[in-house]
Amino acid sequence: MTTQNVGVDLVDVARFTLALERHPRLAERLFTDGERRDAHAQPERLAARFAAKEAVLKTFRVGIGAAPWRSIEVTTDDAGAPSVVLHAPALELARAAGVGILHLSMTHTRVTAVAFVVGSSLKDESRAR
Numbered sequence: 001m002t003t004q005n006v007g008v009d010l011v012d013v014a015r016f017t018l019a020l021e022r023h024p025r026l027a028e029r030l031f032t033d034g035e036r037r038d039a040h041a042q043p044e045r046l047a048a049r050f051a052a053k054e055a056v057l058k059t060f061r062v063g064i065g066a067a068p069w070r071s072i073e074v075t076t077d078d079a080g081a082p083s084v085v086l087h088a089p090a091l092e093l094a095r096a097a098g099v100g101i102l103h104l105s106m107t108h109t110r111v112t113a114v115a116f117v118v119g120s121s122l123k124d125e126s127r128a129r
Contacts, residue, residue: 003098003121007058009051011113016050017043030069038076047113048106049074055104056084059119060097067093074104082106084117094119 020026020043027036030050039045053072057064071090076082084102086094094100100122106115 003119005059005061005097005099005119007055007117007119009054009058009115011047011051011054013044013047013108013111013113016047016113020046032070032073035074038074044108044110044113048108048115051113052082052084052104052106052115052117055115055117056086056090056102056119057093059099059102059117060090060093062093062097074106 027046030053031039031046035049036046039049050069052074053069054064056072057066060066067090071087073085073087074082075085082104084104086102094102097119098121099119101120103118103120104115105117106113108114
């Protein structure tokens with residue numbers, strides 16, 4: 001049996017920017033060094049990554065606080081396509097939810113940032129024949 005879960009999240013960039021300004025260490029608590037580097041100090045890019053982290057948690061059918069934010073990492077390939085890398089304990093949440101593959105799409109404007117995640121189980125190769 002295959003598992004398929006989805007998660008989506010929308011972040012108001014102005015509110016997110018204000019939170020970053022009010023709490024100078026917030027970005028360090030929420031994002032890995034790589035995520036902060038990839039965002040190029042643009043709050044809308046960080047907001048999109050935050051939306052992605054919340055959407056990932058939704059695919060696991062858990063809420064905020066179920067895993068540390070930095071255990072869900074948004075990376076980009078050379079072409080700029082985003083993907084999700086899980087670290088413990090988010091990796092354990094994925095396994096418990098039966099999710100082995102995460103597909104991520106995210107976008108942003110100066111006003112909003114959105115992320116959509118589809119989580120599915122790994123296919124059973126013996127059944128694919």
